Amino acid sequence: MSDIIKDTKARMKKSIDSLSRELANISAGRANSNLLNGVTVDYYGAPTPIQQLASINVPEARLLVISPYDKGSVEDIEKAINAANLGVNPTSDGEVIRITVPALTEERRKELFKEVKKIGENAKVSVRNIRRDVNDTLKKQEKDGELTEDDLKTQTDNVQKATDDSIKEIDQLVDDKEEDIMSV
Template sequence: MLNDIKKDAQARMTKSIEALRHTLVKVRTGRASTALVEHLKVNYYGSDMPLSQVATVTISDSRSLTITPWEKQMVGAVEKAILASDLGLTPNTAGTTIRLNLPALTEERRKELSKVVHGEGEDTKVAIRNIRRDANQQIKDLLKDKQITEDEERKTEDEIQKLTDKSIKDVDDVVKAKEQELMAV
């Protein structure tokens, strides 16, 4: 029973860290990445579809992306989705191909993005601490129902704290790596 609580807490903490990594991929660093636009929703015959399901997105060089919609009439819808996004990019259209040029980040923008990365890291740390709290509450409930001893409770809470500390260190490492990527010129 205690092992199940520990395994569940560890799995949820790992998922939180993976979600952070997935979120940080979308933060623009000045280098082209298809992940920058994958989350965009395009109006496709009345329903919103992810860009990756209506077009091919490729990296043409280190600072530009090429988007090729599968249907010619989708070019306008893809352009609208890019303009409406929070990316701050202007699409250049040539026939059925859309090019996105990523300008070099200014120092000020890098600092703003660094704050965003820190905020995401803090949100993930809060989620991890909430997982710890839930696990500890489950352990206390078992103790209250006299299914475990106080020694087992203390030992398991210590193990969950070690899992929490390790997960928070992993979050710090992910955030630090993204910051270094942002600040690299």
């Protein structure tokens, strides 16, 4: 029986991990190497993540420096960053690529704030869907005689507690990101 709860918690944890990755990709006006997550470069015909082609450093709060391992790929990396539409403008001296992350305007902060709220709400919906699926499974097991009514109540309560804990963690992640965005 506890296998169902373990599975439920694992599925909810995956939703939270996904939320963390999405929030990490949202720039809060500071340089962060996570900004380039998801950017792939056409490297000799194969889409390759930028992290595999170059080292990414953050020497200043608003500056990213990308040092390609293969100097011949500088142009390709620059094109990929432009194509990713990240709202930044890479500049190159032929050896390294520099990206200056612009300071966020108040309007852009509010847009990001709304986007973070939306992403957080989607994560909550995902967790609630998991709860619904598990509760349906438990009800079916009770109906089939695999669970007693008391066991059903206990398991349903355990699922609700896991849901509440996950929602609380999602709210905390969203609040932290909002604070990060709104701090000037």
